[in-house]
Amino acid sequence: KSGAARSVPVPRAARASRPPAAAAAPVTKLDGPLHHVKFEIHGKVQGVFFRKHTEREARRLGLVGYVLNTEHGTVLGEACGPAPQLEEFKRWLRTKGSPKSRIDKAVFTDEGPSTDCPFADFTISK
Numbered sequence: 001k002s003g004a005a006r007s008v009p010v011p012r013a014a015r016a017s018r019p020p021a022a023a024a025a026p027v028t029k030l031d032g033p034l035h036h037v038k039f040e041i042h043g044k045v046q047g048v049f050f051r052k053h054t055e056r057e058a059r060r061l062g063l064v065g066y067v068l069n070t071e072h073g074t075v076l077g078e079a080c081g082p083a084p085q086l087e088e089f090k091r092w093l094r095t096k097g098s099p100k101s102r103i104d105k106a107v108f109t110d111e112g113p114s115t116d117c118p119f120a121d122f123t124i125s126k
Contacts, residue, residue: 040070
């Protein structure tokens with residue numbers, strides 16, 4: 001035997017672009033009042049490491065949630081955390097993104113205070 005690792009096929013359902021399953025209990029690492037926002041970013045945001053940079057920025061700010069590519073060329077996600085960090089994250093999504101991205105429009109919905117946050121970390125969903 002060559003000892004090389006064998007690739008295991010990933011079920012089709014596991015490859016679909018959808019948000020990750022929520023954690024079983026609210027996250028306890030976030031202190032203070034929590035806020036929540038859903039976002040969709042339009043422009044040149046796929047194929048330019050936008051999700052990777054978004055994950056890095058969210059983690060830097062101590063936020064939890066997810067980001068994913070959509071079938072129609074946008075990036076979609078949710079984030080949870082303290083209001084000041086969430087506002088800074090929204091500003092970053094509107095104006096910066098990844099170095100090679102071009103942000104044409106950032107849409108934020110379902111914003112506001114939250115009694116809990118169902119995410120354990122900030123992740124990239126495929």
